[in-house]
Amino acid sequence: LDWEPPIEKYKGYIREVQFGKPKSEGGRGKVVKIGGQRALYRFEDPQPNPPVVTFDIFDIPMPGLPKPIRQYFQDVMEDPCEWARKCVKDFGADMITIHHISTDPKIKDKSPKEAAKLMEDLLQAVDVPFVIGGSGNPQKDPLVLEACAEVAEGDRCLLASANLELDYKKVVDAAMKYDHNVLAWSIMDPNMARDLNRKLIEAGLDPNRIVMDPTTCALGYGIEFSINAMTRLRLSGLKGDEVVNMPMSSGTTNANGAREAWMVNKEWGPREYRLPLWEITTGITMMLCGVDLFMMLNPIAVKTLKEIGKTLTT
Amino acid sequence: MPKKISAMDIYKLLPKTNCKKCGYPSCMAFATKLLEKEATVDQCPILNTPKFEKNKKKIIEMISPPVKEVWFGNSEKRAVMGGDEVMYRYQLSFFNPTPIGIDISDNLSEEEIKNKAKEIENFVFERTGEKLRLDFIVIRNASKDAEKFKKAIEIVEKETKMPICLASLDPNIIKEGLKVVKSKPMIYAATKETLNDFIRVIKELKKEKDVVLVLSSNNVKELKNMSAKCLANGIEDLVLEPHTYPENIAETLDLNVMIRRSAIEREDKYLGFPILNLPINAYYYALKHECPMSGFFDDKDVVAKMFEATIADALLNRYADALIMHGTDIWELMPVLTLRQCIYTDPRKPQAVEPGLYPIGNPDENSPVILTTNFSLTFYTVTGDFEKDNVRCWLLVMDTGGKAVDVSVAGGQYNGENAKRLIEETGIAEKVNHRVIILPALAASTRGDIEDKTGWTCIVGTRDSSQVGDFLRKNWDKILNEWREKNRS
Ligand code: B12
Ligand code: SF4
Structure with missing residues (x-):
């Protein structure tokens, strides 16, 4: 009996998005690319870019971090620049995500200007590309993102995020004016991701600057909704839907919020083991649904995801 | 779906009597359920008679999955x-x-x-x-x-x-x-x-x-x-x-x-x-x-x-x-x-438990009334926590279509109308001698609506159900006394 590998023909492709710029083009050096696939599996067509991990750091020490994770960053949490350096030097971060959480009026209400000052320092501290995040406050975030985008002009960062709850036009304008990409964040529904992309494009955003975040629910907390949403978006993209053929990002860090991960509970064994496994499982599941960019926190999980990710693209 | 058969193809092989013995209103409805793998051929007694042996075999072949069980x-x-x-x-x-x-x-x-x-x-x-x-x-x-x-x-x-x-x-x-x-x-x-x-x-x-x-x-x-x-x-x-x-x-x-x-x-x-x-x-x-x-x-x-x-x-x-x-x-x-x-959860079914009143730990007329949702994850997390912490309460489980607290707040199912219906249907008012409901912190924004529609006083509790035991030990007596003071006149 004969057998042929079942290789599919795809009409579409996934757009490639670039972070950072080479020195020759006036950037800071490191360039990272995601997306660019022309098939679902590597046996159909070589996958051009391995999955990329961007390390989460915060502009103020995070008291809520569980101890098994905090132990790695205890010594640098007071200084975001040192924190970034450690992620790059010790843990091989491809990128850094800075969450400007202290800009939240309920936390420290730091001004966009102060956030931009920190952003400048961070850009000096490490040469990897950045994801720039706000605090999650819909009134403040567009202002913070705009101010940071300005000081990072030309560095092709990822502004996180544009969604329907805030003034996304401001985020789009900042991205186009200062040469950045935009994270389009929607909730576990492919149609909502499509609507959001359409609105962002109508507002003037170059579709080649969009990364989609259809929301990562942690393992055991709705991951099956994320599995469906990501799978459907990736398949639609490859089938030729040019409104959703963008690479995808996952807030894998959410996994650390699951009780099975962080809670001290003798019946469940040491949480030093559970915490990384929860993040690994969440990340790997998203990776196999087509996610390209991973926002992560635990060095063990980061290393594992990167190594497994490499096998998928070689 | 790659399978090319339709409910019609199956229907053609069924007895077509619409006798309902399979538990479905018609042969066509049964055919649809067979196709969706929600029913099995054995449910139709007529199909199990010798006369229909051939048809039964054909149907089984038709609906047998491409990956053998x-x-x-x-x-x-x-x-x-x-x-x-x-x-x-x-x-x-x-x-x-x-x-x-x-x-x-x-x-x-x-x-x-x-x-x-x-x-x-x-x-x-x-x-x-x-x-x-x-x-x-x-x-x-x-x-x-x-x-x-x-x-x-x-x-x-x-x-x-x-x-x-x-x-x-x-x-x-x-x-x-x-x-x-x-x-x-x-x-x-x-x-x-x-x-x-x-x-x-x-x-x-x-x-x-x-x-x-x-x-x-x-x-x-x-x-x-x-x-x-x-x-x-x-x-x-x-x-x-x-x-x-x-x-x-x-x-x-x-x-x-x-x-x-x-x-x-x-x-x-x-x-x-x-x-x-x-x-x-x-x-x-x-x-x-x-x-x-x-x-x-x-x-x-x-x-x-x-x-x-x-x-x-x-x-x-x-x-x-x-x-x-x-x-x-x-x-x-x-x-x-x-x-x-x-x-392996079935995406076609909501992950829900039966809404209603669940007494936890032998509650009495002075015990707190707590309002949560009928999403299974929420329900089992909450009851698990309460059991561990020896919480005594009347747990009202609201029909939010199987949605978590924050999800149903955002989607509008966690609301006063729904709470009112639940209170009436469960008869909780006869079981307690107060009119106080504890809400999850994530549902704080629904407080006004629930108070307006039900006439009960709502107290916003903690964010996580694992903190409820502590919260009640510290506050319940006070809450109850304050409510009684106010409602004496
Ligand atoms: C999974 C999920 C979904 C799934 C639904 C799964 C389900 N069956 O509920 C789907 C994909 C369907 C979904 C849809 C939507 N979602 Co949604 N979803 C989530 C997600 C990721 C997890 C929710 C969850 O499972 N929580 C776990 C359960 C156990 O938590 P819980 O029910 O709150 O219970 C805890 C506490 O409340 C407390 N507790 C419970 N009862 C009680 C009682 C008392 C008295 C006390 C004191 C405490 C207490 O203890 C429990 C254990 O900790 C959250 C984000 C997150 N939280 O991580 C977003 C989230 C809730 N969703 C959100 C939104 C906006 C939506 C949609 C409106 C999107 C849309 N526009 O369509 C829809 C609404 C759908 C609807 N209702 O019709 C937003 C809500 C934002 C807001 N606050 O306004 C969130 C927060 C995401 C976000 N950051 O934007 N969602
Ligand atoms: S039991 Fe058989 S014959 Fe009767 S309605 Fe159901 S499928 Fe039709």
Whole structure:
């Protein structure tokens, strides 16, 4: 009996998005690319870019971090620049995500200007590309993102995020004016991701600057909704839907919020083991649904995801 | 969906009497349910009469999934694998949660085998009201000694009800094992070189229908030819094992995808069998080689178990229909079993519990009334916490269409109208002598609406249900007294 590998023909492709710029083009050096696939599996067509991990750091020490994770960053949490350096030097971060959480009026209400000052320092501290995040406050975030985008002009960062709850036009304008990409964040529904992309494009955003975040629910907390949403978006993209053929990002860090991960509970064994496994499982599941960019926190999980990710693209 | 049959095709073969004995309003409705795998042919009594024998057979053939459902085990416990129809769970649902088997070496002492087997059988991790368990025991002929192998089989069958997988690459050893085993076992495994001998052994013992045979090769074309040979010899319960490479797991994932795609999208019936993968290879690999976790923990066994769980998770995401593992630590199996539970939940059904009034810990007329939602995860998390913390209360479970607290607040199902109906239907007002409801902090924004519609006073509680015990101990008496003060006049 004969057998042929079942290789599919795809009409579409996934757009490639670039972070950072080479020195020759006036950037800071490191360039990272995601997306660019022309098939679902590597046996159909070589996958051009391995999955990329961007390390989460915060502009103020995070008291809520569980101890098994905090132990790695205890010594640098007071200084975001040192924190970034450690992620790059010790843990091989491809990128850094800075969450400007202290800009939240309920936390420290730091001004966009102060956030931009920190952003400048961070850009000096490490040469990897950045994801720039706000605090999650819909009134403040567009202002913070705009101010940071300005000081990072030309560095092709990822502004996180544009969604329907805030003034996304401001985020789009900042991205186009200062040469950045935009994270389009929607909730576990492919149609909502499509609507959001359409609105962002109508507002003037170059579709080649969009990364989609259809929301990562942690393992055991709705991951099956994320599995469906990501799978459907990736398949639609490859089938030729040019409104959703963008690479995808996952807030894998959410996994650390699951009780099975962080809670001290003798019946469940040491949480030093559970915490990384929860993040690994969440990340790997998203990776196999087509996610390209991973926002992560635990060095063990980061290393594992990167190594497994490499096998998928070689 | 790749299947090209419709409910109409099935309907044509049904008795068309619309007698409703199947539990559905019409033959057409029954046909639709059959197609969606929500009903089975046996539910129609008329179809079971001799007159309809042929039609019944045709229907079964029509609706039988492209990946055959295969089971092993005994009358009390079965490990069921495969039965899938789609490539992605959103297209329908995946069926038969991947059975997970644990390896026991026949080199262990009688006592050790007994204890290990018991440990595997008794393992349980409870989540959202479901008891997640291990599914079978692999008896591995590490000793190369047929007597030890037989002894181990006898011990496991005597001590447990677990389905058994007999593991040896030597057909003669398997033959000895088959002579003593009482249940229908899975045999691991025949290779290209040994397949003829395995077929001969099985035929000699007349066990063609009483075993599941695993075919092992990393070459899909080879697997296809092996399966054809088995089918020609009357051995029809097959499982495909395309080799598990922990150091390059993408290789295995590709093989899994190619097999599954051939079966479902290319309708290749020789590859339409469940896939077995071996995360246990990752465990042993990590004991001897570097793996991603190596630098982080001193204990090699911990590293190996973490790596094993990671590989199991990857495989579960790409069509593993059965897994063989080594580790039985709860921390290792929790993520694996949780992932399995998530992947195999039916996306067509809300994950909900019955709404209504649930008394927790013998509450009385002074006990607090607490309002939560009927999403199963929420319900079981909340009741689990309350039980642990000895909370006494009347738990009102609101019908939010199976949505979590914050989800139903955002979606508008957590509202005053709904709360009012729930209060009326449960008659909670007669059970307590106060009118105070505690809300989850995530539902704080609905407080005004609920107070307006129900006339009850709402108090915003904590964010997490694990803090409710503490909250009540500190505040409930005060809340109750204040409410009584205010409502005396
Ligand atoms: C999974 C999920 C979904 C799933 C739904 C799964 C389900 N069956 O509920 C889907 C994909 C369907 C979904 C849809 C939507 N979602 Co949604 N979803 C989530 C997600 C990721 C997890 C929710 C969850 O499972 N929580 C776990 C359960 C156990 O928590 P819980 O029910 O709150 O219970 C806890 C506490 O409340 C407390 N508790 C419970 N009862 C009680 C009682 C008392 C007295 C006390 C004191 C405490 C207490 O203890 C429990 C354990 O900790 C959250 C984000 C997150 N939280 O991580 C977003 C989230 C809730 N969703 C959100 C939104 C906006 C939506 C949509 C409106 C999107 C849309 N526009 O369509 C829809 C609404 C759908 C609807 N209702 O019709 C937002 C809500 C934002 C807001 N606050 O306004 C969130 C927060 C995401 C976000 N960051 O934007 N969602
Ligand atoms: S029991 Fe059979 S004949 Fe009667 S309605 Fe159902 S399918 Fe039709």
